Amino acid sequence: MLELAILGLLKDQPMHGYRLKKSLETLGAAWQPSFGSLYPALRRLEKTGAVEKVVVEERRSRKTRRGSDKPDRTRRRKVYRITDSGESAFRDLLEGEQGAHEERAFSLKLAFCRYMPPEDRLGLLERRRAHLTERLAQFRSQMKQSMRETKERMDTYTLSLMRHGLDSTESDIRWLDDLIAAERTSGQLSKKGDRS
Amino acid sequence: MLELAILGLLKDQPMHGYRLKKSLETLGAAWQPSFGSLYPALRRLEKTGAVEKVVVEERRSRKTRRGSDKPDRTRRRKVYRITDSGESAFRDLLEGEQGAHEERAFSLKLAFCRYMPPEDRLGLLERRRAHLTERLAQFRSQMKQSMRETKERMDTYTLSLMRHGLDSTESDIRWLDDLIAAERTSGQLSKKGDRS
């Protein structure tokens, strides 16, 4: 999850950890990893060779040169760049089935799906659609079931929660349908010569 | 999270672990804890005195009495009941701030909010509303910002994701507004004599 996000952002441009976190917040929203997971993740990625340091910026350019006593103990910002091996790790994470039914994973993958081949992109959207459709069916059968049984009566709040969940899921499916349709159309177009 | 769910279900009626999991699935949906977390959680709750065993059911009622060689090694089902101390632990979990901004935590709390005093119930709904409103504002300011900058242009997918997230959040807020309004109305009514 985090590693996918990091690699995806670094594909765009080299960055240091702090900036990475800011960018992450701007991304899909609804998820801000903490520094406590971000920095260790960067280390892991560096150790496995998926990213590498580009610069360790020389700070203290103008002022603050009071003697230069303890010369190197400072924590400078470390800018990382994605490597070739990182690019392929990114592809694996993006196309893999990790957290296939998690909201966050899907959002993140969608945010980076411009890097996918069109057919995989369609696959991602359709798997998500199938999953939501299944959930919808479960929702409905459960509501019917609890309607029938006078015992085990659902209270107003649970009922409202389920109804809203149902509506939201339907809305999600409609949204996906739009994306899928757009995807197919652009696929059609590129067959007629729009390749690039 | 899990402990809140377990205690909430046991308030309704004593149950054994396996049945607890089935009930959990029926509940808010969108979350099925695994047995690997459920059984340890039950143990924890028993150790702290929040729940207690009611029965360890005698199985092998009719058939299967071939000698009764190894008499007690069997894994029977253990039915648990919530204790007084468990009831108070439940209240603490329900009214506490754990995972205040998590979807799952909110859904779970709403599913059990019939056990809350009306003013806390209103508080829960309003805190959620405030949180979603804040997210909405962030969403909007981010979209505007990335519209302005020609650099760092958002791709279609991220844009669509954000727009849909915005719509969904707005819909959630409308739903909450309905719940809040209903809550206030029923509060009004009970002042005029409808108490119970």
Added chain:
DNA sequence: GGTTACATGTAACTAGTTACATGATTAG
């Protein structure tokens, strides 16, 4: 000269998951 934002990191903890192991009961 003090506050705020930038910047990197570690240790201890949380809240789960998957995979495995065991065995009983029920239905075809």
Added chain:
DNA sequence: CTAATCATGTAACTAGTTACATGTAACC
């Protein structure tokens, strides 16, 4: 008699979190 479902449990792992520690740079 065999497969599915019921039922309980453990061990190893995953993917984060919070709280802390440290220090720099910018600003007002």
